Amino acid sequence: MTENKIRTIVVDDEPLARRGLRARLERHEDVEVVAECQNGVDAVNAITQHRPDLVFLDIQMPGLNGFQVIHKLRELQQPVPMIVFVTAYDSYAIKAFDVHALDYLLKPADDTRLKAALDKVREYFSTQYQDEQSRKLVNLVAELTGDDCEEILRKLAKGEPVDTNPYPDVLAIKDGSEVTRVNVKDIQWIDAAGDYMCVHALDGMHIMRKTMKELEQELNPQWFVRVHRSAIANIRFVKKLVSHISGEYHLILQNDTELKVSRSHRDKVKAAMKM
Structure with a gap:
């Protein structure tokens, strides 16, 4: 004023x-x-x-x-x-x-x-x-x-009911005749294996047939960040971001899994970690 x-x-x-x-x-x-x-x-x-x-x-x-x-x-x-x-x-x-x-x-x-x-x-x-x-x-x-x-x-x-959260709380992963419901909050990281996505959650690994881009659009960007062309990490499970002498960056998850951060996604990862 x-x-x-x-x-x-x-x-x-x-x-x-x-x-x-x-x-x-x-x-x-x-x-x-x-x-x-x-x-x-x-x-x-x-x-x-x-x-x-x-x-x-x-x-x-x-x-x-x-x-x-x-x-x-x-x-x-x-x-x-x-x-x-x-x-x-x-x-x-x-x-x-x-x-x-x-x-x-x-x-x-x-x-x-x-x-x-x-x-x-x-x-x-x-x-x-x-x-x-x-x-x-x-x-x-x-x-x-x-x-x-x-x-x-x-x-x-x-006056219609509104769900203001556009991102699902659960991923339904189909495997043959079975469908496994995985809580999104329990997903630690996701990596690509050919035409399949490996979803690493607290209860183990799940395989789903979906592209990385499709899966990225389903996940809340407040928590899930693309760290590499073939990997997505849940920031809530990240322990630290480490820089190497070579100039490369790696995310260390709470279970000590190490994910390489590509140069094109480095700034986005840093922003997600409030660096």
Whole structure:
């Protein structure tokens, strides 16, 4: 904040909605609208340039939607300002935001609801709660970003059940006439053997016929990282990353299995290990 002004950006793909919200915001002396954006790409650029304190962010926009805007800022390692979501969805979606303690405006926003949202923003800035709000925002984005977030929002609007985790908890591995269910959390690493994948789990090794690319897409990238053209490791089972004099890197798992890290995947492995 500068000179007790809350520097604000309004993001909405509807021109009338942007103008209406800006006009209402300008009635508040401690709010300064520094930019308006008509799509998610412009929003990312404006937030990066202006470093606002607050963004009124429409959810459903062409290109990047509201959740993807925040995800992109995280990718670019840009600070995420305080967010007030603007949505046309009904109470089912609103309940989802309430659970995460984020504020929202339901279109069309009225003066009373806008004042309540701004009062909450002022309270955040006058306390130490902004760090907590940022963490909850990141958690929400982690759940609702990606290709399926529009479908998730549609389900919320209709009151349909939503599974925000797109990755399975169990892999069903078929072997002849038998199917073995392997808990994904128990998978330590996976390596390729010709046209087959060797899935090394806590209960032993399982063979499945699937490509490395297909299997990689099924596994949560938060935990599973490609370390080589023919190997994937579960970061939760990694004990250490070792660099050799030759310049090669190897992952050492908790059971002392050693996996070579290829040059093309080295930076991704380091990032996964928070190095």
